[in-house]
Structures are given as C-alpha cells and as structure tokens.
Amino acid sequence: MSDTSTDLDELRERIDRIDGDILRLISERADCAQRVARVKSAVDPQAVFYRPEREAQVLRRIMALNSGPLDAEEMARLFREIMSACLALEQPVKVAYLGPEGTFTQQAALKHFGESAKSLPMAAIDEVFREVEAGAANYGVVPVENSTEGVINHTLDSFMDSSMRICGEVVLRIHHHLLVAGTTRKDKISRIYSHPQSFAQCRKWLDSHYPQAERVPVSSNAEAARLVKTEWHSAAIAGDMAAKLYELERVAEKIEDRPDNSTRFLIIGNQDIPLSGDDKTSLVVAMRNQPGALHDLLEPFHRHQIDLTRLETRPSRTGVWNYVFFIDFKGHRDQPEVDAVLEEVRLRAAEIKVLGSYPQGVL
Numbered sequence: 001m002s003d004t005s006t007d008l009d010e011l012r013e014r015i016d017r018i019d020g021d022i023l024r025l026i027s028e029r030a031d032c033a034q035r036v037a038r039v040k041s042a043v044d045p046q047a048v049f050y051r052p053e054r055e056a057q058v059l060r061r062i063m064a065l066n067s068g069p070l071d072a073e074e075m076a077r078l079f080r081e082i083m084s085a086c087l088a089l090e091q092p093v094k095v096a097y098l099g100p101e102g103t104f105t106q107q108a109a110l111k112h113f114g115e116s117a118k119s120l121p122m123a124a125i126d127e128v129f130r131e132v133e134a135g136a137a138n139y140g141v142v143p144v145e146n147s148t149e150g151v152i153n154h155t156l157d158s159f160m161d162s163s164m165r166i167c168g169e170v171v172l173r174i175h176h177h178l179l180v181a182g183t184t185r186k187d188k189i190s191r192i193y194s195h196p197q198s199f200a201q202c203r204k205w206l207d208s209h210y211p212q213a214e215r216v217p218v219s220s221n222a223e224a225a226r227l228v229k230t231e232w233h234s235a236a237i238a239g240d241m242a243a244k245l246y247e248l249e250r251v252a253e254k255i256e257d258r259p260d261n262s263t264r265f266l267i268i269g270n271q272d273i274p275l276s277g278d279d280k281t282s283l284v285v286a287m288r289n290q291p292g293a294l295h296d297l298l299e300p301f302h303r304h305q306i307d308l309t310r311l312e313t314r315p316s317r318t319g320v321w322n323y324v325f326f327i328d329f330k331g332h333r334d335q336p337e338v339d340a341v342l343e344e345v346r347l348r349a350a351e352i353k354v355l356g357s358y359p360q361g362v363l
C-alpha cells in the first residue's frame with residue numbers, strides 16, 4: 001500500500017473505529033468483573049476478589065490465542081493491565097514490597113499485579129511479612145533468588161517464623177545501568193553506589209570500566225540513585241524504575257555481566273490457591289541429623305517423577321531441626337501424585353510445612 005494522504009486518512013478512520021470497539025469491549029469486560037465481585041460477596045461477605053489461578057489462566061489463554069503481529073508476552077502485558085484495572089473496580093489490591101520506591105521488587109510487584117494495584121514500600125523483608133500478617137496489605141512481594149547471586153536468605157528465614165503462604169511467583173529480567181545526575185561530571189566519576197547484589201552482578205564490567213572508583217554498598221539500588229542526585233562525582237548502579245523516579249541519565253546501559261540475569265520474587269499472602277493447571281509447590285522440611293537424610297527426603301520425588309526446581313539448605317535455628325531444606329517442585333498439592341509424595345515426606349521428616357501451591361509465573 002502506498003503512503004498517500006488518502007491512505008493515511010482511511011487507516012486513521014479505521015483505527016478510530018477499532019478503538020471505539022476496543023473501548024466498548026473493555027467496558028463490557030469491566031462490567032462483568034463488577035458482577036463477579038457481587039457474586040463473590042453474595043456467597044461470602046469476606047470473599048477475596050483476587051484469584052491468581054484465574055488470572056494465570058486468562059493470561060495463558062491470551063498467549064496461546066495470540067497470532068501476532070504483537071508478540072505473546074506483549075499482548076499478555078496489555079491484558080495484565082486490563083485485569084488490574086478490572087480488579088481495582090472490584091477491590092483495589094494493596095501490595096507491600098521491599099522498598100524504597102524504585103526498587104526491582106516494586107517493578108516485580110507492578111509486573112504481577114499491574115499498575116492499578118496500590119504498592120506500599122517497606123524497609124525490610126520481615127516488615128513485608130508483618131504488614132501482610134497484620135492485614136494492612138493484602139499481599140507482599142519479596143525477592144527469593146537471583147540467577148547470578150543465588151538465594152536471598154532473609155526471605156527463606158522469614159518463612160520459618162511466619163504463617164504466610166506463597167500465592168504466586170514472578171520472574172524479572174534484571175538490567176542494571178550506570179546512572180548519573182544532570183550535574184555530574186561524567187569524566188570524574190570517583191564513587192559508585194549500589195546494593196551489594198548489584199555490585200556482584202556487574203563486577204566484571206566495573207573492573208574493566210571503573211577499576212579506580214570507590215564502590216560504596218548501600219541498602220538498595222533506589223537509595224543509590226537518590227544519593228547521586230547531590231554528588232557531582234558519583235554514579236549509581238540501578239534499574240529503570242529508579243532511573244525514572246530520580247530523573248537520572250544513563251552513562252551505560254545493561255552493564256550486568258550475564259545477559260540472562262534475572263530475579264525470582266514470591267507473592268505472599270494468606271490464601272490457599274486452587275489449581276491453575278501449571279503450578280508449583282514450595283515446602284520447608286526439617287530432617288533429623290542422620291546419614292542418608294537428604295536421600296530419604298528426595299527419593300519419593302524421584303519415584304513419583306516429580307520435577308524439583310530448587311533445593312536450598314539453611315542451618316536450623318532450633319535443636320530439633322538439624323537440617324532445614326527449602327524445596328520447590330512442579331505440581332499442586334491437590335494433585336493425587338503430589339499428595340502421595342507429601343504424605344511420604346511427612347513420614348520421613350521431623351517437621352514439614354507446605355508454604356503454598358501457586359501458579360507458575362506467566363509473564
């Protein structure tokens with residue numbers, strides 16, 4: 001098709017018509033969501049409106065139906081926002097996250113719940129747990145493992161002391177940038193602020209580009225971004241959200257040593273999540289200190305052909321629990337084969353706590 005002005009007018013008219021249709025359909029969808037809310041409240045006045053298993057199914061279906069030209073993830077992100085707005089009509093969801101504002105955890109929270117969620121920054125991981133326990137937030141978002149740096153022990157330890165359950169997971173690709181303020185002398189950078197994890201993830205790049213600069217660890221990337229605003233010789237390593245929040249310039253983009261650098265976050269809450277059709281389960285298990293304990297623990301998973309996705313050991317903090325294992329596997333505890341494995345593990349373990357069965361991250 002040639003780009004004459006009549007073609008342009010015609011195409012724009014078509015786009016206006018399509019937008020009118022999309023608008024009508026989104027409104028119709030929002031109306032249905034409001035009716036769902038009324039049905040839920042009629043059945044149970046304390047009903048929880050947010051249904052992660054249903055949301056996962058909606059997104060997976062959209063991705064499967066999509067035939068381009070937008071890619072499936074992009075399309076799902078649009079639907080994520082539509083659902084987020086529909087849910088906010090039912091009941092605005094309050095999400096506590098490891099702050100301050102501008103952290104990757106906030107980015108993960110918004111990726112999972114959409115921009116219509118109300119996100120509440122907390123100063124520490126255990127505060128996120130406490131905020132949800134106290135009912136001041138409906139859900140919490142905490143980091144649990146990074147593909148380069150491994151597990152986040154604070155999060156695992158918080159589960160040992162808490163009754164919170166895992167309601168979902170979200171994986172975020174982590175891109176770090178070297179950021180400066182408008183007033184910074186870029187040729188005179190002598191100090192770089194960041195979170196210790198981010199320094200570790202950008203170690204090689206820093207060694208080759210800024211071997212002389214002092215590396216100052218701070219409590220979060222967002223805090224690093226805030227600090228450089230007032231220092232003409234300093235830079236920060238942080239992500240997109242912090243760069244935007246503090247209006248910083250990028251001296252270098254995507255400086256992480258590994259291009260597949262990603263972090264997995266958990267959604268915590270006090271709901272048991274029904275089957276979504278593609279689920280994971282997380283457990284914490286204490287074994288007695290005896291030879292073959294780990295083998296005994298893992299053997300039933302192997303025999304029932306259940307796919308383990310993660311195994312972490314933490315030192316026990318009580319005398320009874322000698323080893324504490326955190327185990328993630330594919331499957332939902334309402335599936336008979338998973339139930340059978342859990343029963344067997346229960347017999348062999350000193351203590352077992354199912355932290356939750358939840359939909360595998362879609363986006």
Ligand SMILES: C=C(O[C@@H]1C=C(C(=O)O)C=C[C@H]1O)C(=O)O
Pocket residue numbers: 032033036049050051052054055058082083084086087090
């Ligand atoms: C509409 C519902 O409630 C919420 C909104 C959803 C949506 O917009 O599709 C999906 C699940 C719930 O979080 C529902 O349960 O179906």
